[in-house]
Amino acid sequence: MEGKITTGIKDSLIRKTFRNILPNARFQYNFTRFKSFSLSYNTSTNQPTMSQLQPVPDNSNSLNIREGNPDLKQEYNHTAQVHLNFVSPYKNKNLFMYLTMQATQNKIANYDLISQLGVKTTRPVNVNGVYNINSNISYSMPVRFLKGNVEISSNSGIFRTKQFINTVGNAIKTYSIGPELRLDMNPTDKLNISVGAGFNYNKTKYSLQTALNTNYLSQEYNASLDWEMPKRFFFTSDFTYTINSQRATGFNTKVPLWNASISKQMLKYQRGELKFSARDLLNKNIGISRNTNNNYIEDSRVLTLRQFFLLSFTYSLSKTGLNIENNHGGMRVITR
Secondary structure, three states: OEEEEEOOOOEEEEEOOOOOOOOEEEEEEEEEOOEEEEEEEEEEEEOOOHHHHOOOOEOOOOOEEEOOOOOOOOEEEEEEEEEEEEEEOOOOEEEEEEEEEEEEEOEEEEEEEEOOOOOEEEEEEEEOOEEEEEEEEEEEEEEHHHOEEEEEEEEEEEEEEEEEEOOEEEEEEEEEEEEEEEEEEEEEOOEEEEEEEEEEEEEEEEOOOHHHOEEEEEEEEEEEEEEEEHHHEEEEEEEEEEEEEOOOOOOOOEEEEEEEEEEEEEOHHHOEEEEEEEEOOOOOOOEEEEEEOOOOEEEEEEOOOOOEEEEEEEEOOOOOOEEEEEEOOEEEEEEO
């Protein structure tokens, strides 16, 4: 890496060379044809940017001065993944487990010094003890009296990072868990109905600034319908209702999102499809997110693309034409 720094006094060059040994390994064991276990390990690196390396202070904001650190080392990531799959095709029961663990050596974090006058100087430094763990488990089984399947799943995670304020380390931990329940029903070969509900709970803890400890909850309820009508007409519709709570005032929103489409397959071998789609029929779509940092919590609202209508035509060059495949309650057109 080579860069040139231009200042009012003189120009200087920064040169850095990074050499890496990045091992990786994979192990898989098949208990039976439908039951397997796998474990993989890999490594990767992230190099510091030129702005993080340059030692010249940035005084464009006199109350928030930033300067680089020419002694920064590259980040070195260790990642381990575990997969466990149990499939019972005859009973239509499935169990999937997934676990990812990542630890970072020499993580680049901020070192903040705040003077008595309130001027903050930020400098990047290398720290250890940064890691994250994510897991997901899913179990599905048939519900014969409803002519469908039920799926129970949950994801969870732990994230730990570290930053400094006036030479004192501030460890930040974030915990999350999100159970979900989904029911897919097929009353007939040409009708599919799905309903589901999910919750996501997040909690952030600060070792240095406990007053910033926070937690919030989001809920999501959804339903979808796919119907193959006579004469190769297809109708699809899905509705999602998201509830945000325990956030800052003005960000505890309820967002209903309703989409629908109707399509007609035509021409020889059903090669053509004419489709009319409507997105966000209620015109209520909006994005809400939260970011936690070493000395502040940020809730943001993003005005996303709202209501629009689309008329499209798709033509397949394959003689088998366009086929409809069910994708977790949503029909999608694929070319074969």
